[in-house]
Amino acid sequence: MTAPNPSPNPGDRSAYLRVGRAGNACLLCNKPLNVDGRHPSILEVKDAQEAIRKDFCPECWPRLADQGYFSFWVTRRVAAPSAQERRLARAERNEALWRLFAALYASEESPALAAQLFFLAHLLMRYKVLAFQGLTSDGLLEFQHPRLGETFRIADVPLEEVDFAAIQRDIEQQALSHAPPPREQE
Numbered sequence: 279m280t281a282p283n284p285s286p287n288p289g290d291r292s293a294y295l296r297v298g299r300a301g302n303a304c305l306l307c308n309k310p311l312n313v314d315g316r317h318p319s320i321l322e323v324k325d326a327q328e329a330i331r332k333d334f335c336p337e338c339w340p341r342l343a344d345q346g347y348f349s350f351w352v353t354r355r356v357a358a359p360s361a362q363e364r365r366l367a368r369a370e371r372n373e374a375l376w377r378l379f380a381a382l383y384a385s386e387e388s389p390a391l392a393a394q395l396f397f398l399a400h401l402l403m404r405y406k407v408l409a410f411q412g413l414t415s416d417g418l419l420e421f422q423h424p425r426l427g428e429t430f431r432i433a434d435v436p437l438e439e440v441d442f443a444a445i446q447r448d449i450e451q452q453a454l455s456h457a458p459p460p461r462e463q464e
Contacts, residue, residue: 298331300312300317300319300331300333300353300355301331301332301333303333304317304333304334304335304338305332305333305334305338306334306335306338306341307335307337307338309335309337309338311333311335311353311355312355312357313355313357315355316336316352316353316354316355317333317334317335317336317339317352317353317355318333318334318336318339318342318350318351318352318353319331319332319333319334319350319351319352319353320332320334320342320347320348320349320350321347321348321349321350322347322348323348329348332347333353368405371405371453372402372405372407374453374454375398375401375402375405375407375449375453376402376407376423378398378449378452378453379395379398379399379402379408379430382394382395382398383395383430392432392433392435393435393439393440393445394445394448394449395432395433396419396432396433396434396435396440397440397442397445397446397449398449399419399421399430399432401449402421403421407423408421408422408423408424408430409421409422409423409424411429413434414431417434418431418432418433418434419431419432419433419434420432
């Protein structure tokens with residue numbers, strides 16, 4: 279059960295529209311609700327200044343048929359990925375972008391891909407896969423892969439000459455082909 283909102287001013291109707299977040303367990307049987315699926319929720323009005331949200335599992339819902347409540351709805355719950363799953367997704371994204379960068383950098387068409395390499399290098403720098411080392415004497419941007427110790431020199435592309443939206447779409451398509459194979463769930 280969520281705590282009620284602080285006492286609203288008697289004339290403040292917007293206070294009644296603020297409803298707390300869904301609870302993680304049924305109020306009657308204590309069954310977890312924070313899993314995939316749906317569950318009923320009610321809004322009880324205790325007095326003119328207090329509206330309370332209550333969440334129940336579908337099995338306990340029929341027992342509430344005779345109980346008075348102001349309003350009800352069905353809350354849709356979607357299980358969020360765990361922290362480990364989010365880290366894995368980030369690691370897979372970084373690996374796919376890194377593989378694409380390495381493939382484009384090693385390509386014979388590297389000069390023609392300057393805008394894509396520029397964009398990828400900056401993305402990888404943002405994701406802490408590459409570290410910016412500075413500008414070289416010949417005007418190239420120098421990046422280093424900290425774990426591998428390799429250095430990469432990329433053309434400094436003027437920002438006004440690049441359509442970054444188009445490059446991002448191209449890179450997203452290319453990155454899929456360089457993504458690591460899916461890992462088995464343990």
